[in-house]
Amino acid sequence: MTGAASNVHFPHRHLLGIEGLSPDEITVLLDRSESYVEQNRQSDKKKSLLRGRTIINLFIEASTRTRTSFELAGKRLGGDVINISIATSAIKKGETLIDTAMTLNAMHPDVLVVRHPHSGAVKLLSEKVNCAVINGGDGSHEHPTQALLDALTIRHRTGRLSGLVVAICGDITHSRVARSNIHLLTTMGARVRLIAPRTLVPSDAERLGVTVFHDMKAGLADCDIVMMLRLQTERMHRNYFPSIREYFRFFGLTYDKLSVAKPDALVMHPGPMNRGVEIDSEVADDIGRSAIREQVEMGVAVRMACLELLTRNLPEPPPEVH
Ligand code: NCD
Numbered sequence: 001m002t003g004a005a006s007n008v009h010f011p012h013r014h015l016l017g018i019e020g021l022s023p024d025e026i027t028v029l030l031d032r033s034e035s036y037v038e039q040n041r042q043s044d045k046k047k048s049l050l051r052g053r054t055i056i057n058l059f060i061e062a063s064t065r066t067r068t069s070f071e072l073a074g075k076r077l078g079g080d081v082i083n084i085s086i087a088t089s090a091i092k093k094g095e096t097l098i099d100t101a102m103t104l105n106a107m108h109p110d111v112l113v114v115r116h117p118h119s120g121a122v123k124l125l126s127e128k129v130n131c132a133v134i135n136g137g138d139g140s141h142e143h144p145t146q147a148l149l150d151a152l153t154i155r156h157r158t159g160r161l162s163g164l165v166v167a168i169c170g171d172i173t174h175s176r177v178a179r180s181n182i183h184l185l186t187t188m189g190a191r192v193r194l195i196a197p198r199t200l201v202p203s204d205a206e207r208l209g210v211t212v213f214h215d216m217k218a219g220l221a222d223c224d225i226v227m228m229l230r231l232q233t234e235r236m237h238r239n240y241f242p243s244i245r246e247y248f249r250f251f252g253l254t255y256d257k258l259s260v261a262k263p264d265a266l267v268m269h270p271g272p273m274n275r276g277v278e279i280d281s282e283v284a285d286d287i288g289r290s291a292i293r294e295q296v297e298m299g300v301a302v303r304m305a306c307l308e309l310l311t312r313n314l315p316e317p318p319p320e321v322h
Contacts, residue, residue, distance in 0.1 A: 008032055010309035014126045014133040017142035018183040026151070026184060032305035033152050033298070040076070040300055050079030053110040053311055057083045058100070059136065060091060060116045065271055065296060066136050066145070070113045073303035079110075097121060098128055105129040110311055114138075117235075119176075132310040140174045140235055145306060146270050147180035149299040151188065153291050154225055156298065157266055162189030167219050167261075169195040170229030170251060170278050173202055174236065177270045178229060182208050195219035197251065199240040200231075216251055220261045228253050228269045228279050244277055254280045258289070266291050 010028050018026070039045060055074040059067050067083060074081035084104075086092065091100055097116065104112065111132045114122045119139030126133035137143040155161055166185050172178045172194050185192050192210040194201055205212050213219030220226060231240075231247070241247045253267065267283060267290045275281045284290055 008309065010313070013310070013313055014135075015144050015306055015310060016123050016126060016133065016135045018144045018147050018180045018187070019142065021183075021187065023187055023189075026148075026188060029148055029302070029305055029309065030152055030155060032309060033148065033302040034156075036301035036304040037152075037156070037298065040297070040304075045076045046078060047076065048078040049308060050074065050077040050110075050311060053079040054108065055079050055081045055111045055113065055307065056104055056109045057081065057113045057136070058089070058104065058115070059084065060086045060089065060097070060114075061137065062086075063115055063136070065299060066115065066143075069296070069299040070134075070136065070145075070303050070307075072300050073307055074111075076300070077304055077307060079307070082109075097125060101125045101128050105131065110314055111307060132314060134306055134310065137176050139176065140179070140232070141176050142180045142183075143176040143270075144180050145299070145302055146177050147184040148306070149295055149302040150177075150181055150227065150268060150270070151184055152298040152302055153268065153295045154266070156294070157291060158224065161185065164190045164225060165193065165223040166190050166225040166227065167193045167195055167213075167223040168227045168229065169216065169219070169253065171200045171231045171240075172196045172205065172229070173200050173240075174232035175229050181227065182210055186210070193219050193223065195251070197241055197247075216253075216257045217260050220257060220265075223261045224265055226253065226258065226261055226265055226267050228267070228273075230270075230272060230274055230278060248277055252276070252278055252280060253283050255283060258283060265289070268292065268295060270295065 057067050057070050071081045109131050113134045113136045115136035116138050119141035122135040122138040135144055168178050182192055186209045194205055194210050195213045195216055269292050
């Protein structure tokens with residue numbers, strides 16, 4: 001597998017977002033990810049591809065899935081992985097993000113995976129360091145590896161992306177997952193619908209090549225994929241909906257609302273889920289319909305592919321002078 005893939009090339013130093021990637025570049029990442037899905041199901045999951053490489057996870061915002069997934073991905077490829085969270089970073093002591101980045105850069109990491117509450121912060125940091133940078137989610141801007149793992153899950157289940165009708169439902173305004181998915185899915189030829197209350201979808205969303213609905217059943221009619229999103233209350237600075245109860249009544253995914261989608265429509269959620277808010281528990285746990293656990297599995301494979309392809313592009317260190 002490794003040898004056969006040595007001509008696979010992703011022509012970027014960093015992975016900061018999906019916007020601007022070509023269909024071929026996305027396909028390279030997905031195909032490479034696919035090759036790791038099987039490997040991750042074996043008892044011996046370890047490779048030595050990243051032996052000697054250092055990966056630092058710098059997470060200035062809460063995370064369970066993404067951080068663990070990058071840690072596992074790095075370790076399964078034989079790299080050394082270090083985790084820094086907001087609780088353990090000097091940012092808590094008033095250090096700026098750039099100073100933190102410069103400090104880490106001086107330790108010669110090969111890859112920095114960064115999550116930050118501000119849109120654009122990861123790009124800014126990538127301009128100051130020598131290593132490859134992967135965006136693990138910046139504010140409400142982009143979360144590229146989430147969109148890739150969602151695409152891999154869909155491709156795995158349906159065999160394609162092109163031509164599918166995908167409904168992304170919930171808090172679109174504050175969601176980096178929605179933004180990265182819109183870029184990826186439209187680039188790959190899927191038709192994207194956004195379903196949200198008027199207050200939770202940008203008024204100019206249609207310029208992204210999507211169709212906007214404010215009624216769940218109208219938006220879900222005959223769709224192939226239903227992606228549910230959490231209300232990102234940590235990014236809300238005013239009231240966007242009257243009450244949780246009313247939100248669930250109109251925008252929570254129930255069997256009744258799902259009944260208008262294709263009979264085999266797949267239900268997805270990036271997690272963390274708020275049961276009884278954006279999704280009914282029974283739908284979330286329906287293993288026939290829900291791909292939520294599979295999304296987590298695909299996440300590790302996608303992050304392995306990203307780490308592999310980006311480290312391949314790193315310049316060789318200059319020869320040591322004695
Ligand atoms: C998402 C995120 O952090 O943007 N979660 C994730 O990475 N799996 C979505 C969310 O927090 O709701």
